[in-house]
Amino acid sequence: ETGVTQTPRHLVMGMTNKKSLKCEQHLGHNAMYWYKQSAKKPLELMFVYNFKEQTENNSVPSRFSPECPNSSHLFLHLHTLQPEDSALYLCASSQRGAGETQYFGPGTRLLVL
């Protein structure tokens, strides 16, 4: 595997379900990000992790819970979501301090019923 991978690619869940999104980067980067992309809205930064430490939480509701066990893996745990949370969730990684270009995964398309 190369680059940034995300699983699952598609997810349908009910409002009472609990699910997790997974992101893995194979680029040796030390920073990882979660973004939300809704229709008709700009890309929204949700969380930033730098060397496994969360450095930014962009006022995200607590029903989204990130986890970064190491520099290569990032999770987004979902519970009691709302229909308006339906969106494309993108993960990205970068090498902090050596270039800020972020490389993105293919995204998870989430539908909350």
Added chain:
Amino acid sequence: AQKITQTQPGMFVQEKEAVTLDCTYDTSDPSYGLFWYKQPSSGEMIFLIYQGSYDQQNATEGRYSLNFQKARKSANLVISASQLGDSAMYFCAAGGDRGSTLGRLYFGRGTQLTVWP
């Protein structure tokens, strides 16, 4: 914070022609980086090109070039010899310059490019 404006919601270009996608930015940072990404319908954001605010020359990457006009705060993307596979959403973004540790990008709303035969 930085603000990115892409005024063209949609653009059309014929195959093999060149097209310019507009981007203006607003920042008070003395040093910054400008990025362009391509997002096909599959959803993945693909990095295309980077321009540092102190770079003297416009960045080029194959058929992509960045027309950087610092005084006007514009960073337009030029795609030469358009191909059908160029049809996608294009996003302009701004963030820290290379070597910085700001760690976030600010994105515009995007321009949908359609290439027709």
